[in-house]
Amino acid sequence: MKKSLKFLLSVLLLNIFVFGALFAEGYHVCVASYKNLKNAETMVQKLEKQSMAAFISESKVKNQNYYRVLLSKEFKKIEDARKYRDEVKKYSFVKELGLKGFWVCEGKKMPVAKPAPLPPPPKQAPKPAPKPEPKVIPAPEPLPPPPAPLPEPIPEPPVVEVAPEPEPAPAPVPEVPVEAAEPAPEVPPVIIVEEPKTLDKNEKAVLSEETPYSVLVRSYKYNQFAENDSSRLKELGFEPYLLNTFDEKSFFAFNIHVGAFANREEAEALCSQFTDAGIADTQVSDFREIQDKIKKYDEVIANENVTFDDGRKEVPAGLSESVEKLVKLFPANKNFPIQDIFILDFDNYRVSDTKPDAASAIIDYFDGEEGVHAALLAKYRDELYRKEVSVFLADAENFPKDEVTGEVENMQFGANDGVFECELYENAGEWILSGQNIAQKLFVKVTTKDFVKEDFINFLIDSFSDGSLSLYPQMRRSFFVLPDKNPELARDFICFSFKKVAEDYASERGNVDWALPIVGHSLAKTYYVQNNNLFCFGFYDLDYDFNARNVHRQFMDAKNKVELSDVNQPVEVNGMEGWYLVNTSQKEVSFSTKSYVITIDSEPTSSFSKEDLVQQGKDLKIW
DSSP states (O other), rough: OOOHHHHHHHHHHHHHHHHTTOOOOOOEEEEEEEESHHHHHHHHHHHHHOOOOOOEEEEEETTTTEEEESSSBBSSSSHHHHHHHHHHTSHHHHHTTOOOEEEEEEEOOOOOOOOOOOOOOOOOOOOOOOOOOOOEEEEEEEOOOOOOOOOOOOOOOOOOOOOOOOSSSSOOOOOOOOOOOOOOOOOOOOOOOOOOTTSSSSSEEEOSSSEEEEEEEEESSSHHHHHHHHHHHHHOOOOEEEEEEEETTTEEEEEEEEEEESSHHHHHHHHHHHHHTTOOEEEEEEEEHHHHHHHHHHHHHHOOOOBBBOOOOOOOSSSSHHHHHHHHHHOOOTOOOOEEEEEEEHHHHHOOSOGGGGGGHHHHHHHOOOOOOEEEEEEEEEEETTTTEEEEEEEEEEOOOOOOOOEEEEEEEESSSEEEEEEEEEEEEEEEEEEEEEETEEEEEEESSOOHHHHHHHHHHHOOOOOOOOGGGHTTTGGGGOOOOOTTOOOOEEEEEEEEEHHHHHHHTOOOTGGGGTTSSEEOOOOOOOOTEEEEEEEEEEEEEEHHHHHEEEEEEETTOOOOBEEEEEEETTEEEEEEEESSSSSSEEEEETTTEEEEEOOTTTOOOOOHHHHHHHHHHTT
């Protein structure tokens, strides 16, 4: 009994201690106060629909209970909370919800304490089994009337079991479940893929000489993209697996496969199911044609030092505040890798005497508005469903609104800092979201032709809530490793571009050995101006150090076959082997480290020396 009392007291004290620690208060913006708790709960729900997180705090004034609706954002200083209050007053939802009289107060969200668990009852000794009694066989009773029919259950997806291979017969017509609910529009149906008949039903699909055919869904240069889309396929009911390959020309590839079949026709039938699920362009793969590449991948991983670099996540300190805002508030989405992006510091571009030609594309987009300080133009693509989205983001004092003639829906999207007040409308088969973040003076425009309205809205909610270019490994390994500000160098950032390397990159260079593996990977270029000299960092991101080492080694071997001179010679960059080259179009220093092949080049007429280019390489945040 004493032990039970001690246990109950200890649990009670623990609950008091834990819940007491949750009552720490900070300053919040109060947007409404009610005597009725239900009214406060309704307002919290309305705010959440406007992407504004809120909670209820109970207070007592003159013996009357009030339920305050507080915005969740907390401040340590009351001055900061007051600034936020003044900012929130400008949001459009304030007028829509009829909110008035905001104020700042301390608030706490009181959790509901759960009762402490009671101690388990003491164990009792098992009772002895009763002695068996003589078995009495009752007389048969009349059968009861049939029970009333129960309501039909909602049909569940059928479980497919592997049966022995039947005798040849006409294909049966599949039964259609009665009153089966129709799938939501544009949402791929759950598909249960039958295991190949040659396998036991408890075994997973395994490629072999007997079952060589599978469906190649997608192939990637980045392993993390393959793993992400493989997880998405599992959510649809497929059972994908990754087959990684290697060949001497294109190096690594990470491939999503599904199924293992004895004949091609079964794999082709599965391709049709993928098409029905909205995943087009799948292919039938023959294991016998790729098994050597699979073995080669395993050999390289086992025998070579292959490492993966994740880059940096901190925004380089050498960028302007305007560019930094674009980077931190970019609407990112993990299912949509970036295909190409361009970032321009328009303030630096205006005052520079030397301007890169590459900047013209984004300048044409906003027609050189004087109030624009920096701008970003990007396209990203869902490789699984082949959907593309374009986004334009600008730090601007003001920006002209689009003239819309059709139906417009007002929407708000919460971001890492502030709220985007937007209009959603359709124009010529294209969905367009246009608006601004008033607090940050940011203008945004997102467009697509590949979504229905509901799916586009869901995409936008996910993208604005994630935020920041640091979500993408390609950006962390190129843009985020740019040099910080160097007080000894007057180095000004002008623009950054990123794109996938197209097939013509290799063909324009005669399909030489070092150019072929670069195709399909990413190339990032960053232009700076220093003492009126325009120069460029080029990042060929080849995913892994093994790729980068081999590509640059092949490049240097080719240059070594040419006569060495002052304009064609080896060079060292921070202890790494590199090459210095001068031709009619540029002065260039190149080297390899981690997953990069990096080039630093300037115009052949610039005052930059070989040593100047080497110093720029040392300032990169890759070491």
